[in-house]
Amino acid sequence: MNNKPKIGVYVCHCGINIAKAVDVEAVAEFASRLPNVKVARNYAYMCSDPGQLLIREDIKNEGLNRVVVASCSPRMHEMTFRKTLAEAGLNPYYLEMANIREHCSWVHEDREKATEKAKRLVFSAVAKARLLEPLYENEVDVEPATLIIGGGIAGIQAALDIADAGFKVYLVEKTPSVGGRMSQLDKTFPTLDCSACILTPKMVDVASHPNIDLMTYSEVEEISGYVGNFDVKVRKKARYVDVDKCTGCGICAQECRLAGRIPSEFDAGIGKRGAIYLPFPQAVPAKYTIDPERCLMLTRGKCGKGPKCEAACAAGAINFEQKDEIVEVKVGTVIVATGFDVFDAAKKPEYGYSDYENVITALEMERLVSASGPTGGNIVLGKGEDAFVPKEVAFISCVGSRDKSVGNEYCSRVCCMYTAKLAHLVKEKLPEANVRVYYMDVRAFGKGFEEFYDRVRREGVRYVRGNPSEIFKRGDKLVIKAEDTLRSTPIEDEVDLVVLAVGLEPRKDTRQIIDLLRLSQSADRFYLEAHPKLAPVNTATDGVFLAGCAQGPKDIPDTVAQAKGAASSALVLLSSGKVKIGAQISFVNESTCRGCGYCVEICPYSAVELVSVNRMGNMVQVARVNEALCKGCGACSAGCLSGSIQQRSFMDRQILPQIAVLGGVR
Amino acid sequence: MSEQYEPNIVAFLCNWCSYAGADLAGTSRTQYPVNLNIIRVMCSGRVNPLFIINALQQGADGVLVSGCHPGDCHYMEGNFYARRRFGLMKELLEYIGVDSRRFNMSWVSASEGGKWKDVVEEVVGKAKEAGPFEQFRRNKINW
Numbered sequence: 185m186n187n188k189p190k191i192g193v194y195v196c197h198c199g200i201n202i203a204k205a206v207d208v209e210a211v212a213e214f215a216s217r218l219p220n221v222k223v224a225r226n227y228a229y230m231c232s233d234p235g236q237l238l239i240r241e242d243i244k245n246e247g248l249n250r251v252v253v254a255s256c257s258p259r260m261h262e263m264t265f266r267k268t269l270a271e272a273g274l275n276p277y278y279l280e281m282a283n284i285r286e287h288c289s290w291v292h293e294d295r296e297k298a299t300e301k302a303k304r305l306v307f308s309a310v311a312k313a314r315l316l317e318p319l320y321e322n323e324v325d326v327e328p329a330t331l332i333i334g335g336g337i338a339g340i341q342a343a344l345d346i347a348d349a350g351f352k353v354y355l356v357e358k359t360p361s362v363g364g365r366m367s368q369l370d371k372t373f374p375t376l377d378c379s380a381c382i383l384t385p386k387m388v389d390v391a392s393h394p395n396i397d398l399m400t401y402s403e404v405e406e407i408s409g410y411v412g413n414f415d416v417k418v419r420k421k422a423r424y425v426d427v428d429k430c431t432g433c434g435i436c437a438q439e440c441r442l443a444g445r446i447p448s449e450f451d452a453g454i455g456k457r458g459a460i461y462l463p464f465p466q467a468v469p470a471k472y473t474i475d476p477e478r479c480l481m482l483t484r485g486k487c488g489k490g491p492k493c494e495a496a497c498a499a500g501a502i503n504f505e506q507k508d509e510i511v512e513v514k515v516g517t518v519i520v521a522t523g524f525d526v527f528d529a530a531k532k533p534e535y536g537y538s539d540y541e542n543v544i545t546a547l548e549m550e551r552l553v554s555a556s557g558p559t560g561g562n563i564v565l566g567k568g569e570d571a572f573v574p575k576e577v578a579f580i581s582c583v584g585s586r587d588k589s590v591g592n593e594y595c596s597r598v599c600c601m602y603t604a605k606l607a608h609l610v611k612e613k614l615p616e617a618n619v620r621v622y623y624m625d626v627r628a629f630g631k632g633f634e635e636f637y638d639r640v641r642r643e644g645v646r647y648v649r650g651n652p653s654e655i656f657k658r659g660d661k662l663v664i665k666a667e668d669t670l671r672s673t674p675i676e677d678e679v680d681l682v683v684l685a686v687g688l689e690p691r692k693d694t695r696q697i698i699d700l701l702r703l704s705q706s707a708d709r710f711y712l713e714a715h716p717k718l719a720p721v722n723t724a725t726d727g728v729f730l731a732g733c734a735q736g737p738k739d740i741p742d743t744v745a746q747a748k749g750a751a752s753s754a755l756v757l758l759s760s761g762k763v764k765i766g767a768q769i770s771f772v773n774e775s776t777c778r779g780c781g782y783c784v785e786i787c788p789y790s791a792v793e794l795v796s797v798n799r800m801g802n803m804v805q806v807a808r809v810n811e812a813l814c815k816g817c818g819a820c821s822a823g824c825l826s827g828s829i830q831q832r833s834f835m836d837r838q839i840l841p842q843i844a845v846l847g848g849v850r
Numbered sequence: 851m852s853e854q855y856e857p858n859i860v861a862f863l864c865n866w867c868s869y870a871g872a873d874l875a876g877t878s879r880t881q882y883p884v885n886l887n888i889i890r891v892m893c894s895g896r897v898n899p900l901f902i903i904n905a906l907q908q909g910a911d912g913v914l915v916s917g918c919h920p921g922d923c924h925y926m927e928g929n930f931y932a933r934r935r936f937g938l939m940k941e942l943l944e945y946i947g948v949d950s951r952r953f954n955m956s957w958v959s960a961s962e963g964g965k966w967k968d969v970v971e972e973v974v975g976k977a978k979e980a981g982p983f984e985q986f987r988r989n990k991i992n993w
Contacts, residue, residue: 815925
């Protein structure tokens with residue numbers, strides 16, 4: 185047996201990233217004197233082609249059978265170097281990395297101390313490397329289907345791309361219709377495309393595509409399994425309308441006793457609907473839904489002398505007995521495209537959103553200027569005899585963005601431009617109106633954005649640099665108190681309408697999705713991507729991808745681009761049909777296991793079970809790991825009383841030498 | 851105790867949250883004390899209580915176990931096991947007379963590079979206060 189460890193240690197300079205704070209030559213020299221180390225080298229960029237070649241040559245010429253790379257985080261380049269080993273014919277799991285960049289050179293300035301620490305980390309990696317064992321990955325089939333959570337433009341685009349490639353898509357949308365936030369918008373910046381005109385055809389496509397199973401008014405309840413093989417439970421909420429019978433004629437909605445009395449979510453609360461409703465005219469599917477929290481029949485058990493909707497429905501589609509239905513599907517990949525919530529303007533009481541009717545949010549303004557909105561696109565305030573057309577319109581930017589006082593330090597990225605767009609629309613509809621925008625900075629960074637911003641200013645929209653401190657009422661007018669920071673003068677402007685450019689926030693149900701899929705949040709509370717630059721649509725959970733504003737605020741083109749990226753990432757798995765999983769999983773030494781079953785209780789994945797085996801003529805119980813279910817957390821191993829169950833790559837006997845090295849410094 | 855005393859801490863970090871958080875601290879060039887050395891495990895639930903005793907025996911002056919925030923575990927409930935085990939562990943160490951400032955747990959997510967720095971500073975600070983740890987040292991025998 186020729187498995188005596190012959191270790192190669194490679195200390196990376198990472199240009200000057202490591203070499204600046206760590207004496208890499210000293211570290212390599214130190215490593216060369218460690219037990220079992222055959223060669224120790226330092227090189228400018230180990231991850232580069234020549235760097236990897238260095239390792240491969242040494243494996244060949246020096247007969248290395250273990251490799252330690254002291255460079256960046258293994259989360260960055262472990263895969264790279266494993267591949268290098270495999271290319272040289274060595275088992276890829278004979279690699280150990282010492283993180284001397286993120287955990288050393290970048291966080292310590294004292295060169296002497298940083299070098300000493302780098303030596304310790306390399307020593308620790310060598311101590312572990314000596315005891316590494318070859319591991320083999322399991323290959324499993326990928327279920328040729330994708331679950332997409334969220335039916336906004338991101339979910340729609342990803343669904344269409346995957347379905348067009350020939351794979352099954354389950355598109356799950358919480359509300360009664362697909363379309364999401366984009367469907368609520370009137371025009372889109374900077375091209376002024378009509379939002380509905382470009383979105384509606386795609387909405388129709390997802391509903392009619394043979395490869396897409398569209399589940400609206402549905403929520404994902406449970407996801408289990410792993411990459412390639414997720415088991416999903418979807419709750420199809422009761423609509424109390426038989427979708428097969430409903431023709432979408434809408435007579436029920438006209439007849440409803442509560443018609444026009446319930447704030448419409450689609451119209452951001454400024455329009456009204458009934459208890460049975462279609463969210464908006466172009467909704468897909470064009471099927472009515474009864475709001476179980478409002479419907480008199482469903483909340484009180486009676487509705488006058490009988491529900492008028494039921495009487496009016498010629499198709500007999502109304503069914504108050506309908507129950508939620510649980511649908512189980514199997515998918516190989518998941519795309520999270522759950523979108524965003526708009527900032528609650530009531531959290532900035534100085535702007536008086538809760539107090540004054542004519543202080544509205546930008547989303548409400550979208551509905552007000554939209555031809556499909558409650559006013560038919562006419563900018564009219566007040567009702568009945570008090571109705572009037574505003575002459576002085578003010579926009580306030582960065583409401584709930586770039587504002588630590590409300591916990592949102594980030595820029596929402598779309599508000600500057602949608603403000604410019606809405607200001608343009610006001611000017612277009614009300615040429616006589618004075619339109620002012622109170623801003624901190626204008627960020628017109630995208631394609632055609634600066635040009636559009638310039639155009640809007642030329643159209644007569646006045647930009648005032650200064651965030652208002654207060655809005656209050658004087659007579660019929662709203663007064664904006666601010667400081668013009670360019671002129672250093674205080675201002676008090678009287679206006680008729682204030683539009684708050686509210687920012688984008690993570691959805692309130694972010695927590696639920698995190699619990700379903702084991703995702704993480706970044707500091708801004710949006711979902712965390714696997715790598716901000718190089719894996720922006722991936723998550724820490726293999727096979728789960730992100731698209732759209734769920735990952736962070738973005739505009740429509742960026743959302744569509746990311747959705748296509750997520751779709752293509754999912755398709756890589758789906759089209760290859762196979763995925764390699766978990767080599768670093770647990771195993772049992774059956775000859776020492778006493779069958780207490782403690783690991784069986786601990787395992788979060790039910791991957792360990794007790795089986796009977798014949799041990800020298802006696803039938804005894806021992807633990808056994810189901811390798812397809814084990815995810816390699818190692819919790820069983822920490823709980824085992826006899827050390828019989830161990831996690832590969834993280835065995836007690838591999839970790840203890842690291843502790844001995846790092847603990848025994850003094 | 852001399853002014854120059856620098857404690858030595860062994861830290862066990864889960865791959866998905868705390869290790870990534872420490873990586874982020876690095877990427878952000880956040881400076882923190884050099885006294886803490888990290889051992890990567892996949893989950894804080896992997897950390898065997900014996901590792902803690904072993905680290906102290908080997909000469910560490912303090913130990914840190916850090917994982918995902920409760921409820922955020924990549925493996926669903928691994929950090930709950932860690933929390934249970936090390937809540938008990940801390941009491942046990944106190945019972946046998948080990949200064950509780952030597953044993954620390956923290957929850958640092960992948961986005962909390964700043965928090966990681968605070969944790970390291972706190973853990974190192976506490977170990978400095980507690981002074982060198984000699985209790986578990988085997989007496990050196992001169993043959």
